[in-house]
Amino acid sequence: MAGSFFVTGTDTxxxxxxxxxxxxxxxxxQNKTVVGMKPIAAGQENGKWLDVELLRAASNINVPCEWMNPYALHAPIAPHIAARQEGVEIDLTRIYNVFHELKKSVECVVVEGVGGFLVPVNERQDTSDLAKLLALPVILVVGMRLGCISHALLTQQIIQHTGLRLVGWVANCIDPGALVLDDNIAALRQRLDCPLLGVVPFVSEPDVQTLSQFIDVSKIL
Structure with a gap:
């Protein structure tokens, strides 16, 4: 069984x-049944939440939409503010229960957080509280751009402070003009206490199935 993972990032x-x-x-x-989960999505366009649609397309089983995305907020702003504007209270227990329903159906659930690791989700809790409640190993996405080294190391510190396991990181090359890219990746490989799962090159029109070959999940299976 592949297990399930919580995906966070150095920023939004x-x-x-x-x-x-x-x-x-x-x-x-790897012949696993998989589904993506976006517990909280903030920002819709034409009545659709793009992140949720992309995760649905990449999953290989169908599940109810409210399981993939329990909270769909309209404004593309911090989720606790968007929820307050809509009169919604984000309840992490609801997300926890939905996640465990998903786990009954598939071998691997990839749970994507919202924003960075400490973005508030309600007046008392933030994304780190959700990750702790789900108790999943964490994968860190590092957007390779100026400032990413400090952001990545700070995020690693808070993940470890919560008591969760940071099991891998992915270098996502989002800036085609990034300087000293190889040096930055080398610095992070030296300093992040987990394996590099892959370096995803910048592509103007990416094909996710093709680019998935840059990710080595054998390091976390």
Whole structure:
């Protein structure tokens, strides 16, 4: 059994959904049944939440939409603010219960967080509280751009502080003009206390099934 994982990132907009889709395809290539879960999605376009749609397309079984995405918020802003504007209270217990329903159906659930690891989800809790409640090993997506080294190391510290296991990281090359990319990756490989699962190159029109070959999930199976 592949197990399940919590995917977080060094910031918002650095490719958590994209890498989560790559992971789903990589696990599926190992003949695993897989599904993506986006517990909290903030920001919709034309009545659809793109992150959820991409995770659904990368999954190889169908599950109810409310299981993949218990909380769908309209505004593309911090989830606790979006929820407050809509009169919604994000209840982590609900997410926990839905996650365990998903686990009954598949071998691997890839749970994508919202924003960075400490983004508030309600007035009392943040994304780290969700990760702790689910008690999943964590995969860190590092958007390779200026400032990413400090962001990655700070995120590692807080993940370890919560008592969760950081089991791997992915270098997602989001900036085609990034300077000293190889040096930055080398610095992170030296300093992050987990294996590098893959370096995903920048592609203007990415194909997730093809790019999933850059992810080595054998290191976390």
């Amino acid at each position: 907009g650095i490719g958590k959904t994209f890498v989560s889709c790559l992971l789903l395809h990589a696990f599926a290539a």
